[in-house]
Amino acid sequence: MWIASKNGFISIVQHRDMPDQVLLRARVKKDLESLFPSEEIIATPEADYGFRVFVSKEKAVEIISKQVMDIDYPNFKNAIAKIPNQRDKLDAYHDIWGVMWNYAKNQ
Known part of the structure; x- marks a missing residue:
């Protein structure tokens, strides 16, 4: 799953060996x-996502749910333009x- 939010762009996938865990990945550490300000962020410079965090599925649901509850904008791209540490995205x-948009037009 990909999530683009006011906090950044992350990818979430199932942990290969622990079914109750997910791996959250980002290309930019700040995301x-x-x-996850209190979690260990693992640097993986050889991977396509250079930074990773392992958390329980419950913790991931808590974080994602909070992001949904914190939505305070009617237009996502306009909101990103106003956030200094995310404006670069x-x-x-x-893109x-x-x-x-192009994909939908061809359906």
């Missing part, structure tokens, strides 16, 4: 730091939006 988020 995990904002969500605006072009990338526009994602455009790719999915």
Whole structure:
């Protein structure tokens, strides 16, 4: 699962060996730091996602649920443009939006 939020862009996948755990990955360390300030962030520079955090599925649900409850904007891209430590992702988020727009037009 990919999540693009005011806290950044993360990927969440099942832990290979522990079914009650998920691996949250980010390409930019600050994206995990904002969500998991007290968790160990593992650097994996050889991987496509250079930073990782392992947490229980329950903890992941808690974090994601809080993000949903904290939504305070009617337009996501406009909100990102106003957040100093996330504004640098605006072009990338526009690109994602455009790719999915084109995908939908071809369905």
